[in-house]
Amino acid sequence: MTLETILLVGHGSREKSGNDEILAFAEQWRQRQSGWRIEVCFIEFSEITMSEGLRRAATGAQRVMVVPLILNAAGHVKMDIPQAIDGARLKFPLVQFVYAPHLSAGEPLLAIMKRRLKGAMQALDMPDPTTTGVVMLGRGSSDRHANGEMAKMARWLMEETDHELVDLAFTGITYPRLEKVVQRQSLLGMTQVVVLSYYLFNGTLVERIKRQVDNLKTQYPTIRFSLTTYFGFEREIFEVLEQRVDDMKRGAPEALMPCDGCKFREFAVEHGQGGHHHDDAVALTHDHDHPHDHDHPHDHAHDHAHEHAPGHEHLPGHDHEHDHVHAHVGVPS
Numbered sequence: 001m002t003l004e005t006i007l008l009v010g011h012g013s014r015e016k017s018g019n020d021e022i023l024a025f026a027e028q029w030r031q032r033q034s035g036w037r038i039e040v041c042f043i044e045f046s047e048i049t050m051s052e053g054l055r056r057a058a059t060g061a062q063r064v065m066v067v068p069l070i071l072n073a074a075g076h077v078k079m080d081i082p083q084a085i086d087g088a089r090l091k092f093p094l095v096q097f098v099y100a101p102h103l104s105a106g107e108p109l110l111a112i113m114k115r116r117l118k119g120a121m122q123a124l125d126m127p128d129p130t131t132t133g134v135v136m137l138g139r140g141s142s143d144r145h146a147n148g149e150m151a152k153m154a155r156w157l158m159e160e161t162d163h164e165l166v167d168l169a170f171t172g173i174t175y176p177r178l179e180k181v182v183q184r185q186s187l188l189g190m191t192q193v194v195v196l197s198y199y200l201f202n203g204t205l206v207e208r209i210k211r212q213v214d215n216l217k218t219q220y221p222t223i224r225f226s227l228t229t230y231f232g233f234e235r236e237i238f239e240v241l242e243q244r245v246d247d248m249k250r251g252a253p254e255a256l257m258p259c260d261g262c263k264f265r266e267f268a269v270e271h272g273q274g275g276h277h278h279d280d281a282v283a284l285t286h287d288h289d290h291p292h293d294h295d296h297p298h299d300h301a302h303d304h305a306h307e308h309a310p311g312h313e314h315l316p317g318h319d320h321e322h323d324h325v326h327a328h329v330g331v332p333s
Contacts, residue, residue: 005037006245007057009050009068009081012042013203019046021201022069025233032238036245037061043076050084058092065248067241070102071109071138071200072146077102098256100244103200105149108236110156113196117161120194120226129162131192133185137178137209138198140170147174150198157196165190171205178209182216182223192224199230200237206230 008029010022019042026040041053057064066085070077085097103109117134121127136154141147151168158166165188169181178195185193195213199206213227231237247254 003061004063004065004249005039005057005061007053007064007066008038008040008241009053009066009070010040010042010046010201011070011076011203012045013201014045015203015207018201018203018206021232025069025201025237028233029238029241033242043080050081051087054084054088054097055091058088058095058097061095063096063098064088065098065100065245067100067244068102069200069237069241071104071198072141072143072149073102073104074141074143074146078143098248100248100256101254103237103240105153105156106240108240109231110153110160112231112234112236113153113157113198114160116196116228117157117163117194120196120228123226124192124194124224126192126224128192130164131190132163133182133188133190133193134158134161134163134166134196135169135178135181135185135193136166136196136198137169137171139205140173140175142173153198171209178212179216182220186220186223190223192226195225195227197228197230201230201232 008022008026010019013019022042023040026038030036030038039053039057041048041050041056043050054064054066057066066081068077068081082099085099088095089097113136121129121132124132134157136150136157138150147170154166154168157163165185167176167181167185169176169178171178182193193216195209197206197209210227213225216223217225248256
């Protein structure tokens with residue numbers, strides 16, 4: 001019997017290459033840690049659902065260490081993953097399940113951002129930080145703590161560089177959006193703009209960002225733009241995950257996901273709301289890669305019956321980024 005299994009939890013994307021990259025990441029991690037048993041699952045839009053991943057990880061194991069490959073803690077980290085773990089504990093009562101924190105803001109991610117920014121500046125014709133604005137662009141959330149983590153990273157980046165203007169922008173859910181921030185930087189006299197992608201792997205949002213930057217180049221012909229790629233296979237990501245596992249192995253207090261999610265989930269239960277059942281058929285059709293913004297024309301068909309408990313859409317941190325091509329009913333647990 002394998003004493004321990006590590007379950008790496010990715011977000012999942014409609015863009016197949018994004019899921020393939022996470023599987024490739026897991027394979028590289030196995031090569032780095034040949035003595036570890038590492039399984040992979042996705043929160044949504046994959047056949048390898050959380051329940052399936054937990055089943056695979058629990059089979060033949062005494063302990064499963066659930067490690068989220070996710071940048072910020074919002075609805076998925078606080079609701080969906082813990083809910084899936086609760087279900088696994090009922091199915092596998094003899095297996096211990098422990099849940100590590102998400103990647104979060106910190107020195108390792110800051111090192112990646114600084115390296116990305118340095119490379120972007122070297123690629124520009126006039127690498128002058130005083131006339132080059134920086135926009136850190138990531139997923140938006142209705143959870144202020146998740147947005148706050150990004151804001152902290154933007155501030156740290158400003159203090160660690162000579163750039164006088166480091167702004168934050170989001171692709172959905174909240175504001176400001178990239179176009180508005182670039183407009184502001186243009187008015188402030190920036191002649192170059194570096195857009196730093198705050199994403200782990202490829203996905204539909206990453207592809208959309210490329211198109212947005214191409215449009216901005218046309219809209220602002222006098223400004224030179226540089227777009228960095230997502231984090232992907234940077235060594236710091238592996239190192240953070242390895243530290244998470246080492247902490248859990250030695251029972252360090254910081255090894256487990258903080259109990260913020262408990263209050264979050266209690267709020268949901270009190271209001272008759274459960275996390276999405278990102279499982280089986282639902283996980284194949286419920287994709288959060290498309291922000292459900294209400295400030296753009298809806299050019300996609302709303303051919304679905306998507307019902308939730310009253311007030312579900314206002315649950316803090318449980319972000320709704322849908323590609324409206326599904327037909328399912330989200331029934332509260």
